[in-house]
Amino acid sequence: MYSRFPLSHLALAVALALPFTVHAQDRDTTDLDEVVVSGTRTAVAVEDSLVPAQVISREAIQRSQARSLSELLQGRAGISLGNQGGAGKITTLNLRGTESDHVLVLIDGVRMGSATAGLPALQDLPIDQIDRVEIVRGPRSSLYGSEAIGGVIQVFTRRNTGKVRPNFRIGVASDSTREASAGIGGGNARGWYGADVAYARTDGFNACRGRGPDPGIPFDFGAGCFTDEPDRDGYRNTSANLRGGYTFTDTLTMEANALRAEGKSEFDGSFTNRSETVQQVIGAKLRYAPSEKTSLQLSLGRNDDKSDDFNDDVQSGYFETRRYVASLQGDFTVAANQLLTTGIDWQDDEVESATDFDITQRDNLAGFVEYQGRFGAHQLQASVRNDDNEQFGNHTTGSLGYGFGFGNGLKLTASLATGFKAPSFNDLYYPFFGNPDLKPEESESINLGIAQYVDGWSWTFNVYQNEVDQLISYDAAIFLPNNIDEARIRGAEFTVDFTLGGFDIATQLSHTDPRNRSTGANHDNLLARRPRDTARIDVDRAFGAFRTGVTFNAAGERYDNLANTDRLGGYSTLDLRLEYAIAPAWTLQAKVGNVFDREYETIAWYNQAGRTYGLSLRYQPTE
Numbered sequence: 141m142y143s144r145f146p147l148s149h150l151a152l153a154v155a156l157a158l159p160f161t162v163h164a165q166d167r168d169t170t171d172l173d174e175v176v177v178s179g180t181r182t183a184v185a186v187e188d189s190l191v192p193a194q195v196i197s198r199e200a201i202q203r204s205q206a207r208s209l210s211e212l213l214q215g216r217a218g219i220s221l222g223n224q225g226g227a228g229k230i231t232t233l234n235l236r237g238t239e240s241d242h243v244l245v246l247i248d249g250v251r252m253g254s255a256t257a258g259l260p261a262l263q264d265l266p267i268d269q270i271d272r273v274e275i276v277r278g279p280r281s282s283l284y285g286s287e288a289i290g291g292v293i294q295v296f297t298r299r300n301t302g303k304v305r306p307n308f309r310i311g312v313a314s315d316s317t318r319e320a321s322a323g324i325g326g327g328n329a330r331g332w333y334g335a336d337v338a339y340a341r342t343d344g345f346n347a348c349r350g351r352g353p354d355p356g357i358p359f360d361f362g363a364g365c366f367t368d369e370p371d372r373d374g375y376r377n378t379s380a381n382l383r384g385g386y387t388f389t390d391t392l393t394m395e396a397n398a399l400r401a402e403g404k405s406e407f408d409g410s411f412t413n414r415s416e417t418v419q420q421v422i423g424a425k426l427r428y429a430p431s432e433k434t435s436l437q438l439s440l441g442r443n444d445d446k447s448d449d450f451n452d453d454v455q456s457g458y459f460e461t462r463r464y465v466a467s468l469q470g471d472f473t474v475a476a477n478q479l480l481t482t483g484i485d486w487q488d489d490e491v492e493s494a495t496d497f498d499i500t501q502r503d504n505l506a507g508f509v510e511y512q513g514r515f516g517a518h519q520l521q522a523s524v525r526n527d528d529n530e531q532f533g534n535h536t537t538g539s540l541g542y543g544f545g546f547g548n549g550l551k552l553t554a555s556l557a558t559g560f561k562a563p564s565f566n567d568l569y570y571p572f573f574g575n576p577d578l579k580p581e582e583s584e585s586i587n588l589g590i591a592q593y594v595d596g597w598s599w600t601f602n603v604y605q606n607e608v609d610q611l612i613s614y615d616a617a618i619f620l621p622n623n624i625d626e627a628r629i630r631g632a633e634f635t636v637d638f639t640l641g642g643f644d645i646a647t648q649l650s651h652t653d654p655r656n657r658s659t660g661a662n663h664d665n666l667l668a669r670r671p672r673d674t675a676r677i678d679v680d681r682a683f684g685a686f687r688t689g690v691t692f693n694a695a696g697e698r699y700d701n702l703a704n705t706d707r708l709g710g711y712s713t714l715d716l717r718l719e720y721a722i723a724p725a726w727t728l729q730a731k732v733g734n735v736f737d738r739e740y741e742t743i744a745w746y747n748q749a750g751r752t753y754g755l756s757l758r759y760q761p762t763e
Contacts, residue, residue, distance in 0.1 A: 225347025228375030364745025
């Protein structure tokens, strides 16, 4: 039933990518000005980052014709995804083999995620509202605190400049998918504003091939989603984004943004089979920069995560968490090419639910200091942070990074970092399944990298090891979750971007070895639902008013359980894209996804889309 992606396919992909690098100087244009802020909390050019970082621009998002954030991230270096049956269904993301709740997700600097489940609802973030995405691989707890054991993914909503311009897009696709978005925005030297709305709806496909209990087997509870509902499981998403900023004086600026996405998802289940969700992020920033050497920024934000669950038309429960955050950060240039950053972060989580939790609120106060310096060919970054958590007391994390430039854009980097993750409210207090004695999970990581960024092409190669202790998992001795597991994750990542003969080529290859190091029967087994090998290759070419593109995605086999007995085969998919510029502001796009109609699963029993077709029309004036 499943196609395979053995190591030989990965080796072939490497062989195809590597020979081009010796000729990559044929490329005459590249973007060496991409800036990432998530790795240091300050603006740093990607090639100057001492931790592996990647930026997906708005242009790249539109060119990919991705219909969801999950589709956009699939196959990127270090990333693997698990999905429970299509659009709008629960989607988990593993970064460098860590747990899905070990990745910190930010929306315009505001933490996103459920305080009960501990996961961000990636499936509900509308792609049409996203301006760019930053991916930072490796622990960043020394700057952000809890959750950033695997890394940070920050989503930035749209920004507007220049004269007032409208935009819109309409599209249709397989499974009776209908999409529409529209917006307007503009700005000048003093201020800017923008507003966008989007709507997406699909009839979907059968999410789960599970079965109900067999009456002929005693104590049989079924399999997969524990029910047999061979129907279409649709999804609907409505979203709106408002933002704006104003420069009061040469030293004082302010900006604010609000994103709200409402989703309605159908799925297969014996107790719930429909949910209505809300993801809302509101943020504001006030920046005071009295000189080029000093700036202060006050940031305030709120994230609401809400889910109402139904069994057919009968409500079966609800969860609502609210997260309030505030931050005061100061950046001080203490000498030439030397920056000192200090800050205070405050966070308060609140839970409201039909389920009774013993504790429904906790706060966290943290202080951090970071130093960044450049001395000729040498770069240095060091940071330390202390989190005073209302439940878990003080927790200190740190990081140290070093880089050396050999010239001609070639650089060697090395970094050490520690991280931690506080247990979620479900881990601690869910009735009959929570353990209030849990401790935070902890990690120690090392990364060695070499990279080259020159005019026309770039490549990176990183190797890493991350040891995670006190992992939370079910303890059969007490029938509750407990800090009993340990993991050791080793891996390597290779990326190369270049243009050859008019073709833009981007290759990302990852190998991860995520091992269970706990004592017992599962010792040295692979962690569940993580493929060891992934690959993504994007090839694009413009021919006058036409642009064509190909995306190859592949993932090796994975296991769906800790015992490594439920094997999911590897797979590979191929997507084809076509664009036609009807006029400077009008673009017609077409896409065929999973061209060869591969059948595969990323989570056992849950189906994935077969061959799909899509067509959209975009209006986006540039002047």
